[in-house]
Amino acid sequence: MTFKRPDNRKFDELRKIEAKxxxxxxxxxxxxxxxxxxxxxxxxxxxxxxxxKFLQDPGQGTLRCSYNMMPFSGSGERVRPGGSRRSKxxxxxxxxxxxxxxxxxxxxxxxxxxxxxFPQTDAGSRCAGICAAxxxxxxxxxxxKDLVSAVAVGYVKGNVIVDLSKEEEDIEDAADIPMAIIxxxxxxxxxxxxGILPKAELKKAIEMGKHACKKINEIQKKALKxxxxx
Amino acid sequence: xxxxxxxxxTLLLAENLRFDNRKSDEYRKVSIEYGVVxxxxxxxxxxxxxxxxxxxxxxxIGSPYPDKPDEGTxxxxxxxxxxxxxxxxxxxxxxxxxxxxxxxDRGVRxxxxxxxxxxxxxxxxxxxLLVIDICPMNxxxxxxxxxxxxxxAALKDTVFPEVEDGRINYKKKTDKKLxxxxxxxxxxxxxxxxxxxxxxxxxxxxxIDARLTIASLEDGSICALQKGGTEPLTEKDxxxxxSLAISKAKELRKLL
Numbered sequence: 001m002t003f004k005r006p007d008n009r010k011f012d013e014l015r016k017i018e019a020k021x022x023x024x025x026x027x028x029x030x031x032x033x034x035x036x037x038x039x040x041x042x043x044x045x046x047x048x049x050x051x052x053k054f055l056q057d058p059g060q061g062t063l064r065c066s067y068n069m070m071p072f073s074g075s076g077e078r079v080r081p082g083g084s085r086r087s088k089x090x091x092x093x094x095x096x097x098x099x100x101x102x103x104x105x106x107x108x109x110x111x112x113x114x115x116x117x118f119p120q121t122d123a124g125s126r127c128a129g130i131c132a133a134x135x136x137x138x139x140x141x142x143x144x145k146d147l148v149s150a151v152a153v154g155y156v157k158g159n160v161i162v163d164l165s166k167e168e169e170d171i172e173d174a175a176d177i178p179m180a181i182i183x184x185x186x187x188x189x190x191x192x193x194x195g196i197l198p199k200a201e202l203k204k205a206i207e208m209g210k211h212a213c214k215k216i217n218e219i220q221k222k223a224l225k226x227x228x229x230x
Numbered sequence: 231x232x233x234x235x236x237x238x239x240t241l242l243l244a245e246n247l248r249f250d251n252r253k254s255d256e257y258r259k260v261s262i263e264y265g266v267v268x269x270x271x272x273x274x275x276x277x278x279x280x281x282x283x284x285x286x287x288x289x290x291i292g293s294p295y296p297d298k299p300d301e302g303t304x305x306x307x308x309x310x311x312x313x314x315x316x317x318x319x320x321x322x323x324x325x326x327x328x329x330x331x332x333x334x335d336r337g338v339r340x341x342x343x344x345x346x347x348x349x350x351x352x353x354x355x356x357x358x359l360l361v362i363d364i365c366p367m368n369x370x371x372x373x374x375x376x377x378x379x380x381x382x383a384a385l386k387d388t389v390f391p392e393v394e395d396g397r398i399n400y401k402k403k404t405d406k407k408l409x410x411x412x413x414x415x416x417x418x419x420x421x422x423x424x425x426x427x428x429x430x431x432x433x434x435x436x437x438i439d440a441r442l443t444i445a446s447l448e449d450g451s452i453c454a455l456q457k458g459g460t461e462p463l464t465e466k467d468x469x470x471x472x473s474l475a476i477s478k479a480k481e482l483r484k485l486l
Contacts, residue, residue: 024368025280026315026432037268041367043313066320071307071363072270072286076400078361081309082322115313117365119284120267 003157006168011161014151014212019131019223021139029140031223033132036165037122042132044140047110055111061104065095065114067129073118075166090126097130097180097190098137101145112142123166124152127178130190135220139227147220149213150180150190153205155197160205162212177205181213236422236437243425249433250279255474257429262379262485264387269400272388272408276380278429280370282314285380287388287408290359291351291398302349302357306335308364308377315369315432333416333456334364334378337445340453341414343385348409356396360388360408371431374443375482378416382486385410414445414453415482417475421463426471428478442468444475448483452476 009015015036024030027043034040050056067090069079083091094116104112114136116129127150134147154164155175161168169176175195182189188206197205224230242248252258258279267273270286277283294301308331312318323331338344349358362384364377385408392402420430420438430438440459446452452472457463463471 024313025370026368027313030313041313045312045316048316066312068311070267070284070286070309070365071361072267072273072288075269077398078288078290078363081307081363083320113312115311117311117313117367119286119365120269122269 003159005161007165011159012208012212014163014215015165017216017219019135019219021135021223021227027136027140029136029138029142031132031135031139033128033135035124035128035163037120038118038124038128039120040116040118040125040128040132042114042116042129042136044112044114044136044142046112046140047107048113050109050111056109058108059105061107061109062111063095063099063102063104063114064111065091065098065116065133067091067094067116067126069118069121069125073121075122090129093190093192094126094130094133097150098133098148100187100189101148101182102137103143106143112137123164123169124178127151127180130180131216131220135223138224146182146184147217148180148182148189149216149220150178151209151212151216152176152178153209153212155195155201155205160201160208162208177209179206179209181210183214183217186210232436235433239434239437240423240425243422243427248427249431254425254427255478257478257482260379260482260485262383264383270384271391271403272384272386274380274383274387276376276383278372278376280368281372281376282367283373283376283380284365284367285377285384286363287384288361288363289388289391289398290361291356291393291396292359293355294350294357298346299354300350301346302359303346304335304338304344304360304362306331306338306362306364306381308334311365311367314366318369329456329458330373330377331364333374333443333454334381336454336456337378337414337416338381338385341412341445341447343382343410343412343414345409360385369432371435372418372429374418375416375429378414378445379482379486382413382415386486412447413483413486414447415479416443416445417478417482418443419471419475421459421461421467421471426474428474442471442475444472446476446479450476
């Protein structure tokens with residue numbers, strides 16, 4: 001029996017994506033990134049003064065990322081506000097995914113804050129958050145080597161598929177492999193997995209993820225070009 | 231710095247001018263969108279100028295308070311997201327978030343918008359809890375009025391989910407809508423010097439002497455009040471502010 005995706009997508013097909021730069025007026029940079037039913041907003045504030053002072057790094061600026069699901073954004077019960085262990089971990093891996101494209105030596109002692117919020121989620125939120133954050137950082141005028149793009153690749157019923165939906169993620173033994181790619185050097189700055197995956201399929205999964213991220217990267221670039229009318 | 235800002239704003243107000251060219255009793259453009267979050271049982275987005283607030287309602291089944299065994303209730307929470315304003319910080323709700331949540335809660339509760347007895351599933355055991363969360367997306371001032379409007383809109387949008395074996399199946403919605411009557415509309419009037427203004431921007435909020443949030447009903451009666459700010463108000467101030475708020479509430483109500 002061949003596996004059919006619940007929403008009839010091809011194995012390498014992404015959900016519908018919408019991206020927009022400059023959606024939050026008060027922020028120095030911001031972005032909206034929607035993939036399927038997952039909606040991410042990112043706002044960047046800074047570089048600005050970092051307090052308390054002992055946190056300041058005279059060698060280079062500091063990047064802080066915060067991943068937060070709004071209380072009504074989960075597919076089931078209300079998500080309790082305030083940081084959870086999960087959101088703290090995702091905030092950390094998000095920061096690590098973005099750091100390689102930034103050069104923070106330009107603003108010692110300062111901080112760049114990235115706040116990522118989700119009004120609605122349907123799998124792939126950390127990846128959507130990274131995509132939104134990349135656009136927002138560029139919109140804030142932070143010098144970047146590239147826009148980081150991210151997607152979750154899955155291994156479901158013997159098939160490698162890109163951009164898992166919640167329904168696919170919930171299939172028994174499905175492997176969920178969120179990854180972030182730095183397109184210009186094809187390096188991987190986020191890689192996590194849960195589920196069961198034969199070692200031989202990992203290479204294929206990363207290959208498909210890279211390919212999907214390049215498509216996402218074009219959409220991210222377009223969002224910025226649209227805002228600045230280039 | 232706020233003193234210079236205050237001087238400047240006050241000088242302009244004396245000429246009936248504001249930074250964005252509005253009259254003192256004029257709102258920025260207000261818009262309401264319903265059903266903006268699929269995962270919520272009810273949701274709405276309200277924009278007042280550049281200020282944008284999302285409100286979402288999640289339904290839960292819980293036990294009633296012992297003194298009200300046949301009543302469900304509402305729980306209102308506000309997260310002043312640091313994404314929406316450079317001055318907001320991560321962490322537990324600040325006093326500003328708590329005040330905002332309580333003022334919005336009070337409006338809905340005292341207007342008796344929701345029939346709490348109608349939320350009873352099994353007396354003394356199970357009732358519906360309406361957990362309403364308010365998330366500002368961009369704070370360019372007047373979160374009070376935007377939030378209360380967003381909450382009423384989100385409640386209007388609320389549909390009960392399916393209950394199977396006493397548990398909620400959030401994936402299935404019924405066609406039963408939440409019934410609302412007597413919607414309160416909150417209008418915050420700010421006092422700067424001798425002037426009263428509505429729909430203050432963040433700059434104006436920084437220099438107000440006092441503010442009065444007035445929740446009023448369709449018939450013009452008042453159902454909740456909250457005075458904020460450090461300066462006291464005279465009786466006449468309050469009377470003028472309430473009249474202004476009630477007349478502005480009538481305009482806002484048309485948008486719901």
